[in-house]
Amino acid sequence: MTDRRVVVLGEVMLDVVAVHDAPLAIASDTPARIRLRPGGAGANTAAWLARAGVEVALVARVGDDDAAKAALGAMDAVDLRVSVDASLPTGTCIVLVAPGGERTMLPDPGANTALSSDDLPEDLFVEGSILHVSGYSLMRPGSRPAALTAMDRARDAGMLISVDPASAALLIDDPAFLHRARPVDLLLPNADELAALGGDLPGVKEFAVKLGRDGARWSDGARNVAVPAVRVEEVVDTTGAGDAFAAGFLSVWPGDRRLALEAGARLAAQAVAQEGGRPAGGAR
Incomplete structure (x- = not known):
């Protein structure tokens, strides 16, 4: 492990992944291979950070149910600060994986919507660490106060703050997203999310854009760096590629932004070459 510490605030989900080899036959049947996989943008990112050898903690909320155990799989190397909700179930997401690996998601956030400021462990807010916030937590009214409180505490503690906007479709319906989140040290959108934000990023010091097969680029407004994608033999499932x-x-x-982009591209390549959003085999 390195001496770098990242605190991830985000969601834990149980993914119902349906991989279909033909286009969906609307109002009829499409054969598929269906598996249960641990998921959720926050939990996926934490698991991939552990795979990268980073000390990482996850702040999240699950239900008091069997789904929670499955949703928290492949997290042995993560410091889990996960609260249990007595009323709401663990979040569940139906993931439809089309030929070529592109995924479409139908999420039911469940207990993720009830994340509260009481779920924020004080000992995680330490100068020199990084707080990474999943955009879903900022978009959903139930978890938004906790996410904003965490960001305020992180700023007060001298932590750096990273935000992943998470969903272009939801951003279109949430024009105040960036206004609420700023100031942000690092924004990590994909191309569609950047477009949904209007391309203008007030209050964002720097950003790295995920461009899929076109690689990724970073900018702080004055400097620009771009790297190509890492080639894979077959794109199996793009679920979790952005989290990776x-x-x-x-x-x-x-540190060095080119090296950071290259590290991101390597983990994204590993993610698309497997089914599900978590790293296969756990942390190294």
């Missing part, structure tokens, strides 16, 4: 990229980038940041 974020983890790779954060494993180096705020």
Whole structure:
């Protein structure tokens, strides 16, 4: 493990992954291979950070149910600060993986919406660490106060703050997203999310854009760095690729930005070559 510490605030989900080899036959049947996989953008990023050898803690909320155990799989190397909700179930997401690996998600956030300021461990807010916030936590009204409180505490403690916008579709319906989140040290959108934010990023010191097969680029407004994607033999499932990229980038940041982009591209390539959003085999 390195001496770098990242605190991830985000969601834990149980993914119902349906991989179908033909286009969906609407109003009829499409054969598929269906598996249960641990998921959630926050939990995925934490797991990939652990794979990268980073000391990482996850702040999240699950239900008091059997799904929680499955959703927290492949997290042995993560410091889990996960609260249990007595009323709401663990979040669940139906993930449809089309031919070529592109995924479409149907999430039911469940207990993730009830994350509260009481779920924020004080000992995690330490100068020199990084707070990484999943955009879902900022978009959902139930968890938003906890996410904003965590960001305020992180700033007061001298931590760096990273935000992944998470969903272009949800950003379109949330024009105040960036206004609430700023100031942000690092934003990690993909190309669609950047477009949904309007391309203008007030209050963001720097950003790294995930461009899929076109690689990734970083900018602070004055300097620009771009790297190509790492080639893979077959794209199996793009679920969690952005989370893996974020983890790779954060494993180096705020160090050399080119190296950070390259680290992100390497983990993203590993993610798309497997089914599910968590690293196969756990942390190294």
